[in-house]
Amino acid sequence: MIETPPTKKELNLGFLGVGWIGRNRMEAILNNTSATAGAIVEPDAENAEEAKKAAKNAIFKDSSKELISDPNLDGIVIATPSAMHAQQSIEALNSGKAVFCQKPLGRNSEEVRKVVAASKKADKFLAVDLSYRYTKAFKAIFDLIKNGEIGDIYAVDLVFHNAYGPDKEWFYDIKRSGGGCVMDLGIHLVDMALWTLNFPKIKEVRSHLFHKGQKMDSFEEHVEDFASVAMTSEKDQVINLECSWHVSAGKDAVIEAKFYGTRGGASFKNVNGSFYDFTAEKYHGTQTETLVTPPDEWSGRAGVVWVENLLQNNKFDPATAEELIQTAEVIDRIYGR
Incomplete structure (x- = not known):
């Protein structure tokens, strides 16, 4: 039969x-x-x-x-x-x-x-x-690091500046949004760094949050539109994060994730201010090797x-669930809660 x-x-x-x-x-x-x-x-x-x-x-x-x-x-x-x-x-x-x-x-x-x-x-x-995980450019960086091609990572620089900011009013109400540019943009950056570093425990978080250029002490009236955050992992890896809404970036957006290792460096970054086009580059000393260039239909x-x-x-x-919790806990610490 x-x-x-x-x-x-x-x-x-x-x-x-x-x-x-x-x-x-x-x-x-x-x-x-x-x-x-x-x-x-x-x-x-x-x-x-x-x-x-x-x-x-x-x-x-x-x-x-x-x-x-x-x-x-x-x-x-x-x-x-x-x-x-x-x-x-x-x-x-x-x-x-x-x-x-x-x-x-x-x-x-x-x-x-x-x-x-x-x-x-x-x-x-x-x-x-967490859509940036699935871009071809970031996948190339992730694989490069996981394969040990730039050695042990000791520093990460993360940037996401959005020159416009959200157009829906609820984004600016912390009760409905949970936070400003960190919750909207920084969450992607935190996820990208932690995922690539295999979700180490974060032992120290120092954050400076601003609203229209003024340092914030409370979120009762406003959410942050600029954030500068320094984190240190249990392995003493330094993770610096900067994100903003409505900043004078000179272009629509600046989106970057740079990783520095003992044998080289690598970066994921947007092209010409685009929210959609990304490149991946590998660095060794003064040499740059391009790994991925646009186009890439990644958004969905x-x-x-x-x-x-x-x-x-x-x-x-359980592994994915634990990652979601760890990222949320780091975001909470950035907000001091």
């Missing part, structure tokens, strides 16, 4: 929020995986109309609770304002669905721990859209990887 090969499972996903980022992630998933969009929640009529072009068969639901409780969905992609992330992720996991959430997963480490606990209890895979790749993982093993991943 000839056995027929098992059919590949098709994931049916719900999309909670399809503004620009949510729609971009949805389109990347639908165009690059076998997953389908079963249901969508989006309060903005214009965003919903745009989403229908890519997800013609999706059912539009009236509320997040209605979407999350849908028994026909295998996973939920969350791209709502930050204040909603933790609670919506917990509700989705409690309903037996995997979750892919925009960053930050929570506004503080306490919220992140609660989401991780829900993922563990449900035994469902949880991932966060993290969601594609999440779907690929779901198809293989939709289970709680």
Whole structure:
């Protein structure tokens, strides 16, 4: 008797929020995986109309609770304002669905721990859209360092200046955002450094946070729009971070992650102020070797990887969960909480 090969499972996903980022992630998933969009929640009529072009068969639901409780969905992609992330992720996991959430997963480490606990209890895979991990340029730097090609890393310089800043007012309310440019931009930098260094414990954090050039002592009225942070790992690696909104950067954005090792250096950086185009370079003394240049369609790749993982093993991943907690704890320490 000839056995027929098992059919590949098709994931049916719900999309909670399809503004620009949510729609971009949805389109990347639908165009690059076998997953389908079963249901969508989006309060903005214009965003919903745009989403229908890519997800013609999706059912539009009236509320997040209605979407999350849908028994026909295998996973939920969350791209709502930050204040909603933790609670919506917990509700989705409690309903037996995997979750892919925009960053930050929570506004503080306490919220992140609660989401991780829900993922563990449900035994469902949880991932966060830490998208720069999945650029070809940063992957080249990561592999270079992991292979020992520039020796032991002893210093890291991280920069993310956004000359515009967010255009949604909730970003500037700490109760809804959890923080300013550190929570919005710095979280990517912290993740990139910790991930590359194999998540060492951070023994010291010194931060200077500013609002319109004035050093901040409280977050009751404003969130920070400029941050300068110095961290030291348990291995005495020095990690310097600088990020901002609305800074006079001379270009749209400055995005860099530079690693200095005992046998050389390496950098991930944007090209000509672009938010999307990146290069990877390896340094030895005065010599520069270019490893990766644009183009690279990376912006939705993290969601594609999440779907690929779901198809293989939709289970709680303790290693990923611990990384999410460690990054959130470092962010908390930057804010002095």
